[in-house]
Amino acid sequence: MDIQVQRFAVTNLRRRPVVVETGGFVAGFTPDTDNPYLNYATPLPGAEPNEQEVAALIGIFRERGLLPRLEFAPQAAPAVAPALRAGGFGIEAVHEYLVCTPHTLMLPQSSGSPRVESPTTDEEFAELDAVLAEAFGGAFTPSAQGAARLRRTQQSGGAVRFVRDSQGGIVGGASCSPPAEGTAELSSVGTRSAYRGRGIAAAVTAALTEAMFAQGAGSVWLEYSGEGSRRVYERAGYRPQGTRLYLSLPPAQQP
Structure with a gap:
C-alpha cells in the first residue's frame, strides 16, 4: 500500500496550480497562500536523491519565500529521508495512515445518524x-x-x-x-x-x-x-x- 499511497501523493501534487519537478521530487504550490500544508513536495517512488538534487529542491522553495517541506510514505522511497536529513531537514511528524476498502466499509446503521x-x-x-x-x-x-x-x-x-x-x-x-x-x-x-x-x-x-x-x-x-x-x-x-x-x-x- 505504501507504493500506491506514494504514487497517489505524486499525482495529487501534480494537480496543484503550480508544479515544479526536479531530481526525483514533485513540488506542488498554491499561489494564494503560504500555508506549508498547501505548499510542499513529495518524492517519486524509489527516488534516490543526491546532495545537489536536495539543494535544488530547497532552492525551489526559497525562491518563493516558502518553507522547504515534504510529505511522503518513507517505505516507498527509503533513500529519501536519509538524504534530506543529511541536508539539514528535521522531522515534523510521523503519522500512521488508515485504509478502507469496499469490503471493510461499515455504514452507520442507526436511523438517528446525522443527515x-x-x-x-x-x-x-x-x-x-x-x-x-x-x-x-x-x-x-x-x-x-x-x-x-x-x-x-x-x-x-x-x-x-x-x-x-x-x-x-x-x-x-x-x-x-x-x-x-x-x-x-x-x-x-x-x-x-x-x-x-x-x-x-x-x-x-x-x-x-x-x-x-x-x-x-x-x-x-x-x-x-x-x-x-x-x-x-x-x-x-x-x-x-x-x-x-x-x-x-x-x-x-x-x-
Whole structure:
C-alpha cells in the first residue's frame, strides 16, 4: 500500500496550480497562500536523491519565500529521508495512515445518524470552510480562497460533505480528493467542539468513502490526529496500513 499511497501523493501534487519537478521530487504550490500544508513536495517512488538534487529542491522553495517541506510514505522511497536529513531537514511528524476498502466499509446503521449533505452554494462552501478552520484550532483561517478550494475539490471529481444542526447551521464536514492510482485521500474531517461526540465525523467519513467507491476507487486512506479520531475511523472500516513522514528545513538550517 505504501507504493500506491506514494504514487497517489505524486499525482495529487501534480494537480496543484503550480508544479515544479526536479531530481526525483514533485513540488506542488498554491499561489494564494503560504500555508506549508498547501505548499510542499513529495518524492517519486524509489527516488534516490543526491546532495545537489536536495539543494535544488530547497532552492525551489526559497525562491518563493516558502518553507522547504515534504510529505511522503518513507517505505516507498527509503533513500529519501536519509538524504534530506543529511541536508539539514528535521522531522515534523510521523503519522500512521488508515485504509478502507469496499469490503471493510461499515455504514452507520442507526436511523438517528446525522443527515449528510453536499454543498452547492457559495454560502455553504464558505460556512464549511469557517467550520473546518474552527475545528482545527486556527491551523488556517477561513477565507474566500479556502471556500474556493473546497468547491474545486468537488468539481474536479472529489467530494465534500457536511452536517447541519437543528437550526440549519453547518457544524461539521470533510472533503475527499478525486481518486488517482486506484485510491483517494480523505482529509479535513472536522466538527465544531460543541457538537463532537454526536456521530458527525463518522457520518461524513462513511458518506465520503462510499462516494469514492461509487466512483471506482479501490480504497480510501486518511491520517488521524489522535486516538479518539482513530476509533471513529476504525468504526467506519478503516485499518492501519503504514506511515507517512513529514520533514521540513528549519530556518536556521537554510543556506
